[in-house]
Amino acid sequence: MNTTEEMLTEFLLREPLGSSGRTLQRELYLRLRQAIVSGRLAAGFQLPGTRTLARVLGISRNTAEAACQQLATEGYLLRDRRGARVVFLPQPAPGAEIQKSVKTYQAKLSLRAQAVASGSRRRQAPLLFSPGVPALNRFPLRRWSNCVENVLKTTGPALLAYGDPCGELALRNAIARHLSLARAIPCQAGQIIVTEGAQQALELSVQLLTNPGECAWLENPGYRGARTAFRQGELQIIPVAVDEEGMCCSPELWQSSPPALIYTSPSHQYPLGGVLSVARRFALLQRARETGAWIIEDDYDSEFRHTGDPVPAMQGLMTEPPVIYCGTFSKTMFPSLRIGYLVLPPQLVEAAMPVLNTLLRGGNRMTQLALAEFIERGYYARHLSAMRRLYRDRQLALRQALRDAIPCRHQIVGGGGGMHLSLVFASRLDDQALALQARRYHMAPAALSDFLHDESHLLSGLVLGYGNTSRSQFTASARRLGQLIAAAQR
Numbered sequence: 001m002n003t004t005e006e007m008l009t010e011f012l013l014r015e016p017l018g019s020s021g022r023t024l025q026r027e028l029y030l031r032l033r034q035a036i037v038s039g040r041l042a043a044g045f046q047l048p049g050t051r052t053l054a055r056v057l058g059i060s061r062n063t064a065e066a067a068c069q070q071l072a073t074e075g076y077l078l079r080d081r082r083g084a085r086v087v088f089l090p091q092p093a094p095g096a097e098i099q100k101s102v103k104t105y106q107a108k109l110s111l112r113a114q115a116v117a118s119g120s121r122r123r124q125a126p127l128l129f130s131p132g133v134p135a136l137n138r139f140p141l142r143r144w145s146n147c148v149e150n151v152l153k154t155t156g157p158a159l160l161a162y163g164d165p166c167g168e169l170a171l172r173n174a175i176a177r178h179l180s181l182a183r184a185i186p187c188q189a190g191q192i193i194v195t196e197g198a199q200q201a202l203e204l205s206v207q208l209l210t211n212p213g214e215c216a217w218l219e220n221p222g223y224r225g226a227r228t229a230f231r232q233g234e235l236q237i238i239p240v241a242v243d244e245e246g247m248c249c250s251p252e253l254w255q256s257s258p259p260a261l262i263y264t265s266p267s268h269q270y271p272l273g274g275v276l277s278v279a280r281r282f283a284l285l286q287r288a289r290e291t292g293a294w295i296i297e298d299d300y301d302s303e304f305r306h307t308g309d310p311v312p313a314m315q316g317l318m319t320e321p322p323v324i325y326c327g328t329f330s331k332t333m334f335p336s337l338r339i340g341y342l343v344l345p346p347q348l349v350e351a352a353m354p355v356l357n358t359l360l361r362g363g364n365r366m367t368q369l370a371l372a373e374f375i376e377r378g379y380y381a382r383h384l385s386a387m388r389r390l391y392r393d394r395q396l397a398l399r400q401a402l403r404d405a406i407p408c409r410h411q412i413v414g415g416g417g418g419m420h421l422s423l424v425f426a427s428r429l430d431d432q433a434l435a436l437q438a439r440r441y442h443m444a445p446a447a448l449s450d451f452l453h454d455e456s457h458l459l460s461g462l463v464l465g466y467g468n469t470s471r472s473q474f475t476a477s478a479r480r481l482g483q484l485i486a487a488a489q490r
Ligand SMILES: Cc1ncc(COP(=O)(O)O)c(C=O)c1O
Pocket: 131, 132, 196, 197, 198, 199, 200, 223, 225, 265, 270, 298, 300, 327, 328, 329, 330, 335, 339, 340
């Protein structure tokens, strides 16, 4: 054996080639690759021909040939008439160096991503009083699974292909019919874009209608998901105060910070619960139309109105309104369904469609069709009315429990609809510390100050979701909250 052959046998055959349970070809490939990557076989090293390699290693020539060919295909070896040479590879950095460069990498998150993360909260498992979670144990799972099964049975493999980027037609039709009846929005399926929850609907609205740096108005306090979408779009966020009549858009504000986009939750302001008065609605629509601004109407929980009739949606108030209506099934069905939708005003459809057809892919088809069936069979309407009764009852009971248990001066607001009440403290308490303490007792109310988009510290209180907390738990939990509040006051 010459020196090259001796060297190769020394480290290629330190352990017998067949000992790992892999094929000989795979094992030889791996050992040679490791030797090249680690630098033991330096750049330019000339491997003997496969005939010699096979003899020295005691394997068949075919096996040696296949392993070398694989290394050549992947670019570790350069093969020519003389045999195979190891190519030049940048030297791997020592372990400590690698660690360092990984750290630098992690630190290189974009500023845009960092801004988004700073506004986010860790997802919690459903705990008592979690805002925004519907009564999960009351969902008619059997009916839902019938619909899913039926879709699978009746559609076949065609369903596995990409669907319409704007969503399944059956679902868009069902949504259009529901909105005309329940929300007084006269719309066609062609105006509806099915999204992955309201969050994607907000993000798409930002993408469609704004440019970085433009002003976007946000109710203050207001929905954090809208803030996230606005930050992602690099918009300049203008917090707009709200009172019991909803968003207060003063003439000075229109003058000083004309918006490209306005986010509002007019039927049930989130989280304080006011209804945007009809005078303010018309003023907002009028000014938006005059200035070319777009309004996002987030109608997240309007199906559950506890006092009086449902409040008609803004989008139905005029023809060609400057309004993008945004709906979700997260509250009326269940949050992990991840289905929401946009209703584009008719004048926007033609311009927006080519963009949406490029941005969206048309997935999630089975679930969309199952939901269409769930609506068409009447299960949705039945579930809605059962939940409306349940939430109305829970709202009254929680209100009573809080009234008896809260030791400080406060106001309870937001009970006109939906699935949460907001407890507003008359004087400032550290509500974020309170919300944190509540976790120790399996409760997850949100701190009201977390919904502020400025440093005003104008509000403190707790947002208490009752959708997924049963009535029997209210008295004891409210009493516990009362104790935490009393301790925070000392
Ligand atoms: C004001 C508001 N809008 C929309 C949503 C729904 O978001 P999604 O459909 O992305 O679950 C929520 C959920 O908590 C909400 O509170």
